[in-house]
Amino acid sequence: MHFVVVGNSIAGIEAAIALRNRDAHARITVVSYEHDHPFARVSLMYIFCGQLRLEDTEFYDRDLYARMRFDRVRDLVVGVDPAAKTLSLKSGATLGYDRLLLAVGSTARRLPWAGAYDAPGGVHHFVTLPDLEGVNAVAKPGMSCAVVGGGLIGVESAEVLHLRGLKVHFLVREPWYFPVALDKAEAEVVAEHIRHHGLDCRTGTPVDGFERRDGKIVLRLPGEELPVDFVVGAIGVVPNTGFLVDSGIALAPGGAIETRDNLESTSAPGVFAAGDCAQVTWPDGSRRPEQIWYTSRDQGRAAARAMLGDDVKYRRGTWYNSAKFFDIEYTTAGFIPFAAKPHKHQGVGAPGEEGHWQTWYQQLPGKAVTQRIVVKDGRVVGFNGLGTRWDHQVFMRWIHERRSLDYVLAHMNEARFDEEFMEPFRVLPTATLVDGA
């Protein structure tokens, strides 16, 4: 049996390891284009600012391929023929397979402005190693730049560009920062923190136009023009599946590979997908890719089992995540209804959800420390924490145990995951409990 894994980031390499752990004799080929070794893409920001080297972000030792007897192919896959079971490579070679895993990840979503990519330079992204080299080559202290997009890549690139000494305009289209995860009050805390660092952080600011003028990029914002030396587009990522368009492997409208529950392509038997490029079923029943580090890892492992013939059904399970906005750490677990559409969350109901929804919230006075707990019908179902560390596992257990708000508030310190000598959690007199979520 010849397994071919395309992509050696977390989904691909975890799949390859899982394959080897189960099958000592199979031939396993790992094709990668970006780098010889798996590395943590999330660390691009640390490489940019000199906190880590690329080799520090390689999350397995460099002997991994040798130990696991993976055949390393450094090449770009430009086509797949599922009928003939072959891959065509940029070098002109072809590679046959018995089972194929496509773990090809994402690339940055292009900015939708006319002419943005017509001329070289001026427009950058922050997703791949070539992206990193591109930004690294142009970003010099004293320059000005605009980071467009209020997500995690946006805040991370804004932060490292600011720390390099550039004047950063952080432009967020939505009415507040990161509305898929933060409500308005939380987002204000984050935005204030970002402004306190000296960035120009503007929310509710769409970019209506784009122009190259006198070596500068001029962005047209509501009511003004903003000239900058370059732009970093951070408006999300899209599956890196352009090479599959005519392959007969079915793609979803967004470009992700349509998969069954076992992560096998819906149209090409023997072809599997995992990670950012796979269209999967979310707990709410919707079909989307999950562009998250650890779900990619889990998908890789699940896909490997499916490739070995196991009866696999991949389901992510309860939502949890963490992030860091400059110095503010963020932990979330459970169900935090999307605050992006606040008009749908007024009153007592969340969209498509019956029941009595409530939100408990408090902020430590003068500090970027908040907690938000979402309650449905008297039962805690979600948690958001900014500024201190929490163990999401404890929250998930409480949700599982259908705990009440009173119980959770009384036991919050059991979920703390901070360094020692930190102030314990306490309920402040200013805490609020309001209807709606």
Add this chain to the structure above:
Amino acid sequence: MQAGLLDTHHNAVSTRRSPAWVVTGLLVAFYLLLYFGKEDYNATDAAVRYARDPLNLMLVKLGWKLNDNGSLWVFNKWYLYAGLYTLGMAVGGYFMLRKHGNSTYHRYRTYSLVAVQAVLGLMLPLVLDFLGRPAWYFSYFFPLKYDLFFPYNMDHMQPTVMAWFIVMTFVGLPLLVYFKGKRVYCSWICGCGGLAETFGDPWRHLSSKSPRAWRIEQVSIHSVLFAAFAMLGLVIGDGLAPEGHAIHNFANSYKGMYSLAIGSIFSGVLGTGLYPVGGTRVWCRFGCPMAAMLGLVQKFGRFRIAVKKDMCISCGNCSTYCEMGIDVRSYAMRNQDIKRASCVGCGMCAHVCPRGVLQLVAKRDAGPGQHTQEWTVDL
């Protein structure tokens, strides 16, 4: 983002480029001079000479050297060293806290390290000496202070002092380490660790994380531990054996070899000299018998670094900034709590983790299963 760690790899002195080698050369030269330089100064003679001259007597007692022509010159080199050492820790501690002072844990432990050095490592010995009492460094214990129980120390050790050293060495510290971890000594008290944590902070990321380095470490540090305890045995045997017994010569040459090879060259010249090229805890990791002994206690004790399940994003900050060369990330990636003899509990891995995955804990272990349950949640 740890703003303090920015530019670590853009900075020549932190990345083994030529300035780092210059600093290493200077440090090695300094230590060679310190340990092997000739000292022609006899404080006792000088004290007798100035017995009727209070001002000069005080200067002599504080380690100054008075020349015949009346000029005042170099210190007693060990006081000079202690002073420089404390200064290096205080200045290094200031810069360390500029980077990491947003962490309460790092603030407290840095204050503790500098205070212990300034009080127990410099002032108290100076005052005791000045008062004509035996000067002890009350924060160094056997086997790090390998000659603590040598006859030339024991012969004039007051019973209370002797009790302090014996109880702390064999009972007090092991108990503290059992309950709170090796960090109590290595990252809160010890002067060697203190210099590494403060002055050495710019080089903490240089420790090798390779499995080979770990294997070497296990052999070398336990060999030194064995050598130190063998020496203790020899010293006791030396004291008990009848005059003329062959053990006397053997014990003497053994002690001489240990103090040269381990006491001077390994812990001093290499231990500090190699900071800019080998990382800050070369001595603590590969040589210190105290660290080895307390590490064995830690292995059976309550201290561990707890790992938050399935939250690690493999970024590499924890492993990179571990001065003891522990590949923290490999544990975090497989949701395994970290219980390593070598961990000095500096807390940097937890501090630099951008996802809050790591936590230093010293609680009774909740037992297996704590981190293995899947929570299926119906919403």
